[in-house]
Amino acid sequence: MTYVIHGATGAQGAPVVAALAAAGKSVTALTRNPDAVVDGARLVTAGYGSVDELTRAYCGAEGVFVHLPMVSEEDRQTYARNILAAVREARPARVVFSTSGAPIDPAEGGAAAALAVGLADTGVSHAVVTPTLYLENLLMPYAIDTVRERNALPYPIRADFPVSWASHLDIADAVVALFDHAHITGVVAVGQYPAVTGPDLAAAFGTHLGKNVAFKPITPEEFRAGVAPLIGDGPAVDVAAIYQAMSALPDRSIAPEDSAQKLLGITPRTTVQWLADINL
Template identity: 65%
Template sequence: MTYVIHGATGAQGAPVVSALAAAGKAVTALTRNADAVVPHAQVVSADCSSAEELARVYRGADGVFVHLPIASEEDRLAYAHNIVAAVEEARPARVVFSASGAPAGAGSAGYQVLGDGPVSVLADGLAGSGVSYAVIEPQLFFENLLLPTVLEAVRAEGVLRYPLRVDFAVSWASHLDIADAAAALFQRPDISGVVSVGQYPAITGPDLADAFGDRLGRQVAYEAISPDAFRASIAPLFGDGPAAGVAESYRVTDTLPDRSIVPERSAQKLLDLTPRTTSQWLADVGL
């Protein structure tokens, strides 16, 4: 019996591998590269484009950690359907799904289906599969602030540029917090539906800049930029299509009053986990 981790060499999956391995769990690292080396894990090659391949890996697993990769919405939708089909076929003991910043708000079934996008398709499919599941709902990841175009401006100019209004409050979370929550949720099959992960109360861009300044020993100012400016800065890293999708998500975000977690469904309340503050996260990543 083992825990299968999607994207085990990536930003979200790798910390989950580390957290489970540290707890003495057997881990299967799911990657598209059969030659990948993942410490403390067995590497298995499988692709989200094949429900059959996924079912083969899921079968007999104690748990599966899944998140959707950055790709076109068409591909992500296909991946979501394939993951659900594989779960229904293989029947792993438990599935923990990170919505990766997409909204999956708590509703009568533990979450609320928001449209027919990939995250909603996957969350709805898990809820209807009869397999024990939970959906981790982060708001925004601290690791976004490590993007070269963001971090270079902090270091070179003392300016933190990000596509959020100056007064916009967010319950930021780290990939390390997601790993902590995933490891805990695998041991808590009594908890299903959405678990919100992020600091509370939520903080603003200037709060982030102050934490960076304290860590770096210099003044750092916050500057709100447009989603299109952010899109242009990340397109060389992710491609035009994914960058456009990211920019659109920030345009939608700009219509909201904030992106704060729901305390009643938080990791703090449900799992007794306290997510990292900005200063703690900066220290943990060694910035």
């Protein structure tokens, strides 16, 4: 039996593939690029747009890792329906879904919420990993170039806004643990606790780089302009809207009772540890 990993060549899937392969697990890497090379995994070409392709990939799987790509909400809704149809048909032993920070409250709607609710209705063993914000966001050129050139870390949150940041490496650790502990179901929050602020992040960058780095709050519109060349105008508008809504919240901290720290015994990396691990 094998573990089927979506986005195996991307930022979220690749660390999961690497962690499973390092643990000696059989891994099937799903990708839309038939010419991709994924170390430690068998390559299967399949996309979220085809229920038949997904069903064939999921059949006989010990575990499936899914996350929704950053595309239009209409496409995300379609992908969520296709994943659920394939899970119902193929009946993999276990599914772990990362929300990638999207809300899963049915009252708020959205594709991630639909997928989380739908997985519960399939009767298949599953868990939902809920990160808040990714540390890798800070590596986007608009941010890391400013750190290097101007000794400032820009991000669209208030300086006093605590966040339980997590890295893709932390998510991979949680996903692998959840594959091994099928009795743990429901929501598992992954992120630093206590939550840290923008100035805390800047100080960590300064410690790692050996210089003083200041935190620079920017507006969601400035953020949109900075990321649009990387993710496209439409997704950039959607993400900027999320940060605009976030500005009205007191924090983005995980709750300790459903944290990976409590449920899995896994402590996410500090920002300094993460910077060292990625060899920035």
